[in-house]
């Protein structure tokens with residue numbers, strides 16, 4: 001048995017980076033940038049007014065109220081081109097260019113217009129309501145570095161700097177293959193010895209924003225059929241995730257078939273609960289994960305191993321789940337000799353501190369309980385966690 005960290009190191013060492021491609025702005029969220037996104041102009045491109053108001057020379061207003069000559073208007077998209085002189089003001093709208101010579105904008109509510117003059121009712125300090133040229137970012141500066149995964153929050157920046165498409169890592173082609181003679185399609189009513197294929201659907205959902213996913217037909221527990229399914233899958237993917245058949249039962253054929261196909265198995269037993277019999281193999285430049293079929297094991301091992309691998313292949317600078325610390329509200333038993341990665345539900349105490357509610361799992365087959373989970377808690381082997389302890393949690 002190897003540790004979780006050893007297993008993760010092995011996976012990291014085998015990942016090769018995929019190529020790059022241009023991705024349209026409208027569909028780029030979730031993709032990993034393969035180029036630095038740079039500002040192609042100063043932002044703002046001119047001294048910009050933050051308010052509807054009157055551009056003034058601030059020292060003109062120090063003895064406010066003061067009446068100034070209204071000599072023009074600066075609107076968004078149609079700035080005023082002259083130079084403001086003492087005793088003058090220009091009506092200036094939100095987002096418009098502040099006229100040369102002015103150093104403040106007094107908002108409309110603090111002024112009274114009467115024809116060709118305006119009384120400024122309160123003094124305005126230098127800089128008031130003005131965002132200086134380049135205050136947000138300067139032309140040529142990096143807005144988002146290569147290796148970042150594009151979030152929805154980044155889209156406005158991409159658009160504002162002219163990226164109608166971005167250079168991103170190619171999306172990994174991920175094939176999902178569920179095995180098991182008892183597994184039937186979601187649309188079927190299971191017979192007495194059958195269960196519906198929940199793993200393919202869950203894996204597909206977890207992977208949908210990380211890869212180009214294809215779900216393959218269910219493979220029964222028969223070495224010949226499985227061999228054909230795996231070998232076909234390997235022809236058309238970069239990553240293959242196989243659900244089930246990795247333990248030591250009489251009908252667990254995933255490992256022997258992988259070996260038979262010439263795949264190199266790098267590990268097959270991790271000191272982890274759930275997920276001990278997780279298999280990682282490579283076949284030429286393809287990565288294969290054999291995940292234990294219980295739904296909770298599938299979720300944990302996907303999130304901890306496969307997700308990271310898919311992001312590393314795309315050159316992501318931060319391929320891990322976001323983590324934090326939370327207080328445990330119940331004792332959580334440790335597994336003997338195995339580190340626990342236990343799905344939990346996080347929440348907040350009245351004082352704002354994050355807490356972990358341990359869910360009542362009857363076993364790692366318990367997908368109904370798993371439905372409430374939003375994070376995975378790290379549970380030390382043997383000793384476990386006591387009520388009041390602080391646990392590291394990984395959010396998904």
Ligand code: AMP
Nearest residue numbers: 178180196197198199244245292293294
């Ligand atoms: P295995 O890893 O093949 O020994 O499967 C372990 C448990 O997970 C068994 O109870 C299976 O019935 C269940 N299981 C395996 N594959 C799936 C699947 N695709 N969807 C739901 N449950 C599954």
Ligand code: MG
Nearest residue numbers: 179180244245
């Ligand atoms: Mg099975």
